Amino acid sequence: MRLSRAFLPTLKEVPADAQVASHIFLVRAGLMRRLAAGIYTFLPLGWRVLHNIEAIIRDEMNRAGAQEVLMPAAIPAELWQESGRWEKYGPELLRFSDRKGAKFCFGPTHEEVIVDLVRHDLKSYRDLPQNLYQIQSKFRDEMRPRAGLLRGREFIMKDAYSFDVSVSAAEASYRGMYAAYERIFSRAGLAFRVVEADTGAIGGSQSHEFQVLAESGEDTLVACDGCDYAANVEQAEVVAAAPLKSADGPLEKVATPGKKTIDEVAAFFGEEPARLIKTLIYMADGKAVAILCRGDRAVNEVAVKKLVGATELYLATDAQVTEATGAASGFAGPVGLAIPVYADRELEGTTGMIAGANETDFHLTGVKLARDAEVLAYAPVRMAEAGDLCPRCEKGHFEVLRGIEVGHVFLLGTRYSEPMKCTFLDEEGAQQPMVMGCYGIGITRIMAAAIEQNHDDDGIIWPLAIAPFAVEIVGLGADAEVASAAEELYAELLARGIEVLLDDRDERPGAKLKDADLIGIPLRVVIGKRSLKEGQLEV
């Protein structure tokens, strides 16, 4: 492609709405333009990158035995009502009506559609297994789109769905996809980490996320430095530290006027925050529960959700805290609390702790949970931290990493096939629900993640496998010999089937080189008058 005729508008200045590197460079290097919040048009250069990513994915998916299909983006509401997600999915689901008033949604994911397809046409164990995938634009009405392509509303996704006759067969499909994903992200030139993940609203028994390691990532991961255990912090198992014990004295109520935060209370008593019992009031499906953890720990809400069996969980408002504890927010404690109390395992057996008194401006000292409070269960609900002992090998310790989730695989089981009656007849003629898996890759997100991981101050540095062009030829100056040498090389590379970009614009050297730095084609050939005379090129 000739730069002189390309639609490749580069920008000198940073767009006002961009904060992260990938967003800035995607716009500055002329790969995309914003149309609305979280919605982008891809320009020729950006589309080439997306095509390259898709090509790798298609190649590996096909090699793994999956077949490509294309499902509609507009999905009738009836299907989503059948699965129950029309009500459950919430405002993230973009809904609309056709001219007759029939309700539709723009698909954010396609379990319903694929299940509907498969249940009509696959009836026998002889038809299974099947693995179907598509590459398509998805729409999720995120409450806060941000960081360009890292969290958009409309984005391109590869989603695959496997159907098997048994759990063990489904596990084999799952492992096949896992392996294919490792090849895909390796080929794309990304440094990634596979972590155990929460199955969340999708459900199922097993789930792994493929995380591209980058400081700007939204996800926090922990990885053991002694074995290969790695997990999203939401999912990470934690080891309880030995219980803290001090003089096992009586309960004492102490006036602590205005001391509400852990730090304030710890300072007031001259104790470490670890000696405090942090009492958080959550609303679990509308009912208040108390969650206790050590003052120096954070609570893992995903773990709490599982522990109390809630589908909706959020931190209580100040008013709800007062209703539950009888005291202002900041003075909640486990002693004498009338709502269900759960405690982190680290608090089991502790003595001489400090906690709120459930009375505004008072705290208790000498708290011994076993004696003073009614704890329903001790369970691991704290958030994993750097330095934690690994729960698997019990030798290594956790390091904390940031990641961008670019892929996610789920072993779904019969969560969709059962309610939607996606069944087959087995060898004995008995009807059984198919066992499913689903597997997603964020294609537009990969493009952004690749830039997050591969850039410098001047621009993008594309991994060769997904680069929009393999080679850029830059002829410097207005010299006729330079121009003809550039043309000759351009023609020769094209003839060899190499994707090459020729900067044949009438621009000064500085402008051409700056643009080349920005666009980040992996191989650059610079032709200048002086070096050409000496029979040399710069590569």
Add this chain to the structure above:
RNA sequence: CGGGGCGUAGCGCAGCCUGGUAGCGCGCAUGGUUCGGGACCAUGAGGUCGGAGGUUCAAAUCCUCUCGCCCCGACCA
């Protein structure tokens, strides 16, 4: 949705507090000079100041409402 910020030329911004001829830089067009790290000179095109209503002799500027965008949070394959 809660908190904060911002909408003025294609892009980045100033002007608003204290109402009175709409500006700067980049980009773009034309001519000339220049040509190894975002050149220079000259000339020029380009704006219902996000929208609606109000106050006023007069509104980019003050008031009300509204729409959009960004950041933090809640939330989330």
